[in-house]
Structures are given as C-alpha cells and as structure tokens.
Amino acid sequence: MKRVWVAIVAAALAGTVRAAEGFTDTFDLGDGTVAITNTQANSSWVAVAVMWQYAGPASGTVQVSRVSQGVSVLLGRRVFTNVTSVVWVPEGSYSYGLGDVLVVWSTATEGVLQITRRGD
Secondary structure (H helix, E strand, O other), X not given: OHHHHHHHHHHHHHHHHHHHHOEEEEEEOOOOEEEEEOOOOOOOEEXXXXXXXXXXXXXXXXXXXXXXXXXXXXXXXXXXXEEEEEEEOOOOOOEEOOOOEEEEEEOOOOEEEEEEEEEO
C-alpha cells in the first residue's frame, strides 16, 4: 500500500511541475531589443524569467518593460560588468493579455535571449 501511495504522490507532483514549466523561446539579440506581443484574444501569459546569454564576457545594461494600451512600464533593470549571462525573474506576476507587449532590451548584443513564459 505504501508503494501505491508514493506512486500517486509522485505522479501528482510531476503533473504540478509540468503545469508550471511553461515554454521557453530563444531569440538572437540582434540590435538589442526583442518585443513579444500577445496576439491571442482568448489567452494570456506571464513572464517567468528572462536570460541574456552573451558570446563572451560583456558589460552593459539590460531592462524589461511591459507595454499595455500604449503605456510602457519598466519592470526591471540591471547594470552588469564582465559577465556571460544575466537573469531577471519578475517580483510579481504580470499578465500579458491581447495586445500587451513584453519588451526586452540590452546594450550588449553579441548573444541570445531566452524568455520563459507560462499560461496565466
């Protein structure tokens, strides 16, 4: 009976973890700005984490903003020196509905950007 209970708990926890995982998109930093617009009328999502990964040690500034109904709000800003990656995890849950835009910016542009989101 103990084994069955352990298996049930493990299966339940695995389902919970999968539900919270979300999805990750990778972008080339290009000119330093990446914008993701929610174009889905019947769904929303939240940003879970943003990671900048540079080709080599870099210094500069990164920031994350949310644009909703034409109003831009700065959610986070980091100044960094001589690092190969920077991670931003939001302090709150910012929902992106239809037309809302997540704007991610970096002064250093040699690298990639990973944005992890989950359904809201």
